[in-house]
Amino acid sequence: MIETLEKILLSQGLLAAFVIVGVIMLVSDAVSRTLTRGRIHPSAIAIVIGLCLAYLGGRASGGEKGLADISYFSGVGLLGGAMLRDFAIVATAFEVDIREAGRAGLVGAASILIGVLAPFVLGAGVAHAFGYSDAVSMTTIGAGAVTYIVGPVTGAALGASSDVMALSIATGVLKAVLVMVATPALAPLIGLDNPRSAMIFGGVMGTTSGVTAGLAATDPKLVPYGALTSTFYTGVGCLLGPSALFLAVRAVTGG
Amino acid sequence: MIIQGVALLAFCTLVGAYVGDLIGILIGVKANVGGVGVAMALLIAARYALMKQGRLSEGLKGGVSFWSMMYIPIVVAMAAQQNVVAAVRGGPMVLIAGTLVVAVSFALVRVLGGRSASPGAGS
Numbered sequence: 088m089i090e091t092l093e094k095i096l097l098s099q100g101l102l103a104a105f106v107i108v109g110v111i112m113l114v115s116d117a118v119s120r121t122l123t124r125g126r127i128h129p130s131a132i133a134i135v136i137g138l139c140l141a142y143l144g145g146r147a148s149g150g151e152k153g154l155a156d157i158s159y160f161s162g163v164g165l166l167g168g169a170m171l172r173d174f175a176i177v178a179t180a181f182e183v184d185i186r187e188a189g190r191a192g193l194v195g196a197a198s199i200l201i202g203v204l205a206p207f208v209l210g211a212g213v214a215h216a217f218g219y220s221d222a223v224s225m226t227t228i229g230a231g232a233v234t235y236i237v238g239p240v241t242g243a244a245l246g247a248s249s250d251v252m253a254l255s256i257a258t259g260v261l262k263a264v265l266v267m268v269a270t271p272a273l274a275p276l277i278g279l280d281n282p283r284s285a286m287i288f289g290g291v292m293g294t295t296s297g298v299t300a301g302l303a304a305t306d307p308k309l310v311p312y313g314a315l316t317s318t319f320y321t322g323v324g325c326l327l328g329p330s331a332l333f334l335a336v337r338a339v340t341g342g
Numbered sequence: 343m344i345i346q347g348v349a350l351l352a353f354c355t356l357v358g359a360y361v362g363d364l365i366g367i368l369i370g371v372k373a374n375v376g377g378v379g380v381a382m383a384l385l386i387a388a389r390y391a392l393m394k395q396g397r398l399s400e401g402l403k404g405g406v407s408f409w410s411m412m413y414i415p416i417v418v419a420m421a422a423q424q425n426v427v428a429a430v431r432g433g434p435m436v437l438i439a440g441t442l443v444v445a446v447s448f449a450l451v452r453v454l455g456g457r458s459a460s461p462g463a464g465s
Contacts, residue, residue: 108415108422130414137421145427155423167419171412173378177355178410180382181389181403198454205450206443213439232443257432260425261440267421269444277452284455291451292444295378296424300417310413315379322366322375 093159100162107163111136131271131304138264176299179311187282188315194283195316198290203324205291206232207332210258215340222337224251228258229336230328234294235259236321241328263297270301279305282312289313293320347405354384 096103115133123132141153150156155164165171210232211225219225227247231238231254238255241247247255270279270288278284285302289312292298298317302309355378362377369375385406392398429436 104419105415108418111418112415130417133414133418134421137418138424138426140422141424142426142430144422145425151425151428153423153426160422163419163422167416167421167423171416172420173359173381174351174355175409175413175416176378177358177381177385178351178406178408179413180385181406181410183382183386185386194454198450201450201454202447205446209443209446210439213435213442217435228439232439253428254432254436256425257428257436258439258443260429261432261436262443264424264426264429265440265444266447269448273448277448278455279451284451287454288451291447291454296417296420299413300421303414303417307414311382315382318362318378318382319376322362325366326369326375 096159097161100160101165102162103159104162104166107160108166111140128271128304130300130307131268134267134300134304138267172296172299176295176310176314179307179314182308183311183315184282188286188312191283191286191312195286195290198287199293199316199320199323202291202293202320203233203327206262207324207328211336214254219251219254220340222333222340223247225340226328226333226336227251227255229332230324231255231258232262233259233324233328234321235263237324237328240325241333244329245333259294263294266292266294266297267300267304270297271304274305279309282309285309285312286316289316290320293317293324295321343399343401344405344408346399347402347407348409349405350388350402351385351406351409354381354388357381357384 111133112129115129115136118132119129144154144157144160148156152164154160207229211229214225214228219228223245224247226245227238227242228251230241235256236259238259239252242252242255274280279288288302289298295314295317298313299310302313358377358381359374361380362374365375389398392402
């Protein structure tokens with residue numbers, strides 16, 4: 088009997104993922120209504136539960152993909168993977184008001200540039216303070232503070248060591264996680280309640296997973312606007328990291 | 343028909359991914375540059391074109407809106423497969439760098455957003 092159940096969970100993983108996420112959403116909704124009296128959005132709670140499960144899954148399996156590394160839950164990897172994520176993000180654009188998007192065009196583009204430079208400088212500075220003072224390590228860790236994709240892409244291009252790569256990726260993942268969790272709480276403080284500020288938010292934060300999850304938990308209507316700018320962020324980061332930013336760091340450190 | 347909506351969405355997403363990869367290759371970057379943005383622009387353009395021709399049926403809209411409503415569950419599944427263990431294990435340097443970056447970025451959003459300058463913002 089158990090073997091039959093195991094076989095079904097393995098071969099029909101996507102359906103199992105629908106059930107798992109459905110249960111998480113149901114629990115989150117109940118927690119939101121009872122424990123927080125609706126003050127914390129159910130999506131935010133669901134995302135935190137997801138992250139906790141990712142931690143438990145990562146500890147149990149020793150893998151890098153959280154819950155998805157446990158074979159019974161591998162369908163979660165498909166449901167939350169890049170393909171369906173991008174598919175659903177694009178779908179949210181159906182309700183985009185192009186006049187709103189156009190109004191934030193220039194400041195949106197500016198926010199991407201500032202949003203890449205600021206975390207890079209901070210990340211590289213912290214790396215220096217912790218003794219990673221060579222240009223390659225500083226650039227790689229700084230790039231990780233941009234996103235967890237820019238970090239390894241930059242590190243691979245520059246030939247960084249594997250422990251520096253791990254630190255770089257970890258910094259990017261922590262950034263994504265913090266953005267996911269903190270956005271709903273900080274949204275009122277930073278004026279994140281309209282399409283224009285959502286586009287700036289997407290450009291400055293850049294981490295697509297953090298931005299879209301954070302906005303989903305704040306106000307789902309803002310998701311497409313944030314996604315519109317954040318989709319260019321990682322590309323800009325990968326472009327600047329191993330080239331202009333590395334040369335700048337090398338010029339400053341002298342080696 | 344619902345499948346027309348799903349097909350349109352899939353077509354836009356695929357074309358966007360292709361264009362994004364091509365831009366990446368063109369500028370010599372190992373990443374998809376703006377693929378999702380291109381796909382979104384295509385979908386918005388398709389919606390306006392269909393609306394003008396009066397061919398934006400309820401079924402077609404339903405095929406797209408189902409997936410836009412699946413967005414949050416998909417994000418939860420995405421959260422469940424982050425490498426949280428690595429983020430926690432990274433130690434004090436990762437903690438300081440990550441927290442500092444996010445705090446400064448939030449402050450930047452507020453500065454760039456210029457609260458009073460945005461007409462849509464509630465007071």
